[in-house]
Amino acid sequence: MRSMKRRTFLSLMGAAAVSGSLMLTGCGRSADSDDRKIIRIGHVQSATHPDHLGLEAFAAHINEKLGDKYRVEVYPSELLGSQTEMVQLTQTGAIDFVVASTAIMETFSRQYQIFNLPYLFSSVDAYHAAMEDHEVTDPIFLTTSKAGLETVAWLDAGTRNFYTVKTPINQPSDLKGLKIRVQQSPTNVEMMRLLGGTATPMGFGDVYTALQAGILDGAENNELALTDNGHGDICKYYSYDMHQMVPDLLVANYEFLQGLSAEERAIFDEGFQIVKDTERAAWEDAVAAAKDKAENEQHVNFLYPDTAPFQEAMAPLHGEVLAANPELQPVYDKIQEYNAEYTA
Structure with missing residues (x-):
């Protein structure tokens, strides 16, 4: 069923690119009554995963603060395609955000290789502290603008x-x-x-x-x-x-970010922090529950x-x-x- 939905969605995207008449287009405008831009976020995890909970909190924040101009929609479980496909869609602006792995981002910038190094961090505390330091992350996250992408937040993905x-x-x-x-x-x-x-x-x-x-x-x-x-x-x-x-990464379409006003970008930056805080708060409990069920x-x-x-x-x-x-x-x-x- 999920594969069928994904194929149907991608087929519609192809049709929209040709006709420009369907709801789902690169500009993200609704084809019916409202002129708000639809911001689409795709990821591969389930609707109960901490990543999804963080993204839903982000959506609620943007919809509350900027709901007259934007409507955020979150698509879990590969509904917008595989992770690689969704990164490519984010590049083109067909969707606006994707949760991507450092492994996929490594194909756009070799700088991401550092996060894929085994045993890079000595402890979870060292990992979290380093990832919160812009001297560590900015030299990596800002290297893909020419590819049309920018990482705006990291999400805890455990070990x-x-x-x-x-x-x-x-x-x-x-x-x-x-x-x-x-x-x-x-x-x-x-x-x-x-x-x-x-x-x-x-x-x-x-x-x-x-x-x-x-x-x-x-x-x-x-x-x-x-x-x-x-x-x-x-x-x-x-x-x-x-x-x-290694973290999961919330990656944005670079052109979309550049098109935000200073006031809008400040609200989005607040939202990126909400994603991180919500996801991390849910992570420890999710791992404990997963281990209990698995065992x-x-x-x-x-x-x-x-x-x-x-x-x-x-x-x-x-x-x-x-x-x-x-x-x-x-x-x-x-x-x-x-x-x-x-x-x-």
């Missing part, structure tokens, strides 16, 4: 860990020969190579079917993937190797391996990325300051 159908992962060698879905970025592919596994990049919406069909032996993500996306129905081992702490209803086994061998195996990636992108060194050094302040 990424390996989960598998049949093979418990207690050490890197357990990954040898396993086909593991990773996000579509060169950094994540190289991460799997260093661990001895076989990286299988694919869109998030295709993972469940691939696990079910045996195309994949496992994947890597936070705990909510087990329950919100049903992966725990198939994968029975979840291993806390904690290889990444007691889906019968997922949670494993707690020594992370040191994983860190050792993936350590070369830091040097490789910094050597290829020397302009990232100041950002990396700033993150190390937070790691020293907020140790694990």
Whole structure:
């Protein structure tokens, strides 16, 4: 059903581009009675996910403060297409915002590679403190304006860990020969190579079917993937190797942002903070609920391996990325300051 809705929506978008007569167009104007611009936000998560709750709070804020000019609509569960498709639609202005992964943004700017580095942060506190520092984020978030995109907020996505159908992962060698879905970025592919596994990049919406069909032996993500996306129905081992702490990103169409007045932009900036605050407040409870359901209803086994061998195996990636992108060194050094302040 979701795939059918998505195909129907994208078909309508194509028709609108040709005729200019349907409601959904790049300018986002309603075709019926009202002249307000419709601001469309797409994401891949469910309507109960913390990302969606944050976006709904953002929508309520903008609709209240600027409801005479704008109407915000939030589309969960890939209703506007896959994440890659939605980023492309945001580039063109067909939609206005998308929640995107750092892996996809890495394809537009190599600077995003730094956030995909395994074991970049020493603790959750270091991660949160660094991501709130504009000296860390601005040199990355503002690099895609020429591509028509700008990251306006980061959302907590917890820690990424390996989960598998049949093979418990207690050490890197357990990954040898396993086909593991990773996000579509060169950094994540190289991460799997260093661990001895076989990286299988694919869109998030295709993972469940691939696990079910045996195309994949496992994947890597936070705990909510087990329950919100049903992966725990198939994968029975979840291993806390904690290889990444990477944010989700709220990415805007750059031209839309530039078209806002100073007063409007101030209200939108308030909204971006509301997204972050609402999402983060919901995150901890969502993870606890997901873990409880996965353990007691889906019968997922949670494993707690020594992370040191994983860190050792993936350590070369830091040097490789910094050597290829020397302009990232100041950002990396700033993150190390937070790691020293907020140790694990």
